[in-house]
Amino acid sequence: MSMHGVTKASAAALSPASRFRTKAYKLDGVEDRVQMDAVAASGVLDWDGVKKWSVSIWFKDAGVNQSSLWSMTNGINNYRWIEMYTNYSGATGQVAFRGYADTTHALLTSGSTLIVSSTAPNGILPNDSNWHNVTLAVDSASGLVGGLDIYLDGALAATGNNSTRQNVGLDTLKVGVLFKNPAGAPPGYTNNSPMTVSQFSVYDDKLSSAQVASVWANGNSVDERGLTPAPVHFYRFGNDGAAFPDVVDIGTGSATGRAENMSGLEVVAEQP
Amino acid sequence: MKHYKVVAAGDVEEAMSNPACVTEDPRYNLAGTHAILSFRVPVDGCINHEQALELVQGPDWQTEDEEP
Numbered sequence: 001m002s003m004h005g006v007t008k009a010s011a012a013a014l015s016p017a018s019r020f021r022t023k024a025y026k027l028d029g030v031e032d033r034v035q036m037d038a039v040a041a042s043g044v045l046d047w048d049g050v051k052k053w054s055v056s057i058w059f060k061d062a063g064v065n066q067s068s069l070w071s072m073t074n075g076i077n078n079y080r081w082i083e084m085y086t087n088y089s090g091a092t093g094q095v096a097f098r099g100y101a102d103t104t105h106a107l108l109t110s111g112s113t114l115i116v117s118s119t120a121p122n123g124i125l126p127n128d129s130n131w132h133n134v135t136l137a138v139d140s141a142s143g144l145v146g147g148l149d150i151y152l153d154g155a156l157a158a159t160g161n162n163s164t165r166q167n168v169g170l171d172t173l174k175v176g177v178l179f180k181n182p183a184g185a186p187p188g189y190t191n192n193s194p195m196t197v198s199q200f201s202v203y204d205d206k207l208s209s210a211q212v213a214s215v216w217a218n219g220n221s222v223d224e225r226g227l228t229p230a231p232v233h234f235y236r237f238g239n240d241g242a243a244f245p246d247v248v249d250i251g252t253g254s255a256t257g258r259a260e261n262m263s264g265l266e267v268v269a270e271q272p
Numbered sequence: 273m274k275h276y277k278v279v280a281a282g283d284v285e286e287a288m289s290n291p292a293c294v295t296e297d298p299r300y301n302l303a304g305t306h307a308i309l310s311f312r313v314p315v316d317g318c319i320n321h322e323q324a325l326e327l328v329q330g331p332d333w334q335t336e337d338e339e340p
Contacts, residue, residue: 261297
């Protein structure tokens with residue numbers, strides 16, 4: 001098997017982890033978020049023209065407009081940020097990427113935003129009460145055609161073409177909120193999502209369709225440490241013996257996160 | 273269940289000194305004039321989760337960014 005081939009771990013290999021993957025975070029959509037800045041600091045997710053990476057998130061969406069799944073930003077007031085989010089237009093749901101190199105330049109040739117509607121091929125209706133997986137796979141090479149892929153429930157749903165802009169030095173990563181940190185104002189948290197979020201993983205490669213299909217695993221979240229490649233950063237919110245509100249990285253990266261503004265009552269017994 | 277209260281920016285520190293306050297790092301409105309805090313028990317002037325969620329979806333708290 002090639003270096004980037006996919007091997008789904010055996011049931012025996014997965015069973016120890018699956019015993020404690022029984023919980024998730026129920027974010028309130030008002031102020032809750034999961035702070036994962038140590039992941040940003042690890043440098044895996046820069047859009048610098050060289051790095052390739054992927055981010056996977058498992059969630060149940062509440063159907064609120066402009067709900068951020070996760071976002072990254074540079075702490076300086078330069079409008080440099082990326083985000084995955086859900087949105088609605090009537091009965092049509094959307095999953096979308098936004099990426100800004102600065103206030104006037106986007107990371108994609110088509111503009112800052114790449115939207116997949118629920119009516120599109122391989123689109124999903126995020127708030128249908130089911131668990132969903134959104135995986136963003138990126139090769140940040142300047143001007144690369146097909147540099148960005150959005151996978152919904154394991155299927156390729158949209159592809160974007162990179163502009164020549166870069167987005168280096170992203171130093172925050174937040175799950176469940178858009179964070180922009182404008183200068184001269186309190187930290188700019190907005191678009192909080194009232195989602196239930198279970199599993200979050202970061203890979204230091206652009207996953208292929210087959211690899212994302214293994215992450216999706218027909219809708220049953222697996223211990224991704226058993227996949228090839230394995231995630232660098234890997235979290236199962238509410239699990240893994242962490243003392244709440246700490247969020248333990250069970251990947252190889254040791255980037256501890258933190259559930260912010262949350263109480264232990266927002267840890268719920270749900271899982272994909 | 274958390275209880276929510278909108279607090280003027282200048283009063284945030286005092287409100288967060290309440291031992292029942294859950295909030296560690298507040299979310300402010302877009303103008304930066306007010307924050308919304310949460311508490312484990314009801315406090316004067318608090319609102320419930322449904323009301324808080326509706327509030328923060330309004331234009332004073334939520335943003336839709338322009339396409340560059």
